[in-house]
Amino acid sequence: QKEVEQNSGPLSVPEGAIASLNCTYSDRGSQSFFWYRQYSGKSPELIMFIYSNGDKEDGRFTAQLNKASQYVSLLIRDSQPSDSATYLCAVNEYDRDDKIIFGKGTRLHILP
Amino acid sequence: DAGVIQSPRHEVTEMGQEVTLRCKPISGHDYLFWYRQTMMRGLELLIYFNNNVPIDDSGMPEDRFSAKMPNASFSTLKIQPSEPRDSAVYFCASSLIEGYIVKLFFGSGTQLSVL
Numbered sequence: 001q002k003e004v005e006q007n008s009g010p011l012s013v014p015e016g017a018i019a020s021l022n023c024t025y026s027d028r029g030s031q032s033f034f035w036y037r038q039y040s041g042k043s044p045e046l047i048m049f050i051y052s053n054g055d056k057e058d059g060r061f062t063a064q065l066n067k068a069s070q071y072v073s074l075l076i077r078d079s080q081p082s083d084s085a086t087y088l089c090a091v092n093e094y095d096r097d098d099k100i101i102f103g104k105g106t107r108l109h110i111l112p
Numbered sequence: 113d114a115g116v117i118q119s120p121r122h123e124v125t126e127m128g129q130e131v132t133l134r135c136k137p138i139s140g141h142d143y144l145f146w147y148r149q150t151m152m153r154g155l156e157l158l159i160y161f162n163n164n165v166p167i168d169d170s171g172m173p174e175d176r177f178s179a180k181m182p183n184a185s186f187s188t189l190k191i192q193p194s195e196p197r198d199s200a201v202y203f204c205a206s207s208l209i210e211g212y213i214v215k216l217f218f219g220s221g222t223q224l225s226v227l
Binding site: 034044045046051098099101102 | 143145147154156157160162168207212213214215216219220221
């Protein structure tokens, strides 16, 4: 059974600090990794994807991938109250680039 | 583009009734996915299509669930008969593959309540 594990939270972070969200996955053959943000009552939206080991930066967001440890993380710098949301980690199944499975998400709360 | 369009936004029905959820993907996208979200189980993949053909329906809970995609611009997810445990938010998403990256674009979801 392919699994994507996330701490459900809530993770509370002061405004302006760095929020660190973590995700582990069970399928060693997974190749692509995604972070989706979901505001309460809304649908998920893609904010980052990564497929190579190391870091990928986009504005205040940095995705980090370590395939050997089967670990993906998302860092949010200079956290804002508008970053308060649930963050969903998603990965593809090995040999199925098009089959995307999700973790249950981590609730992030930025404290003003 | 209007994005992925789902209807209805909310559906309240009684146990045993048939429920049909509808989805219009983004024009030009060749993948369509149906997911279900609950607090307990998170976002679960039910079934997905490529070029209107079902690729993987292993996530469909049981025979009460069926999905169709008769053309590139329309898909339905049907539950017959519905049960209270089917209560959830059902999301449709569409995508293109760019290289081997699948970027999902989600509709607004259908909140289903089965009484």
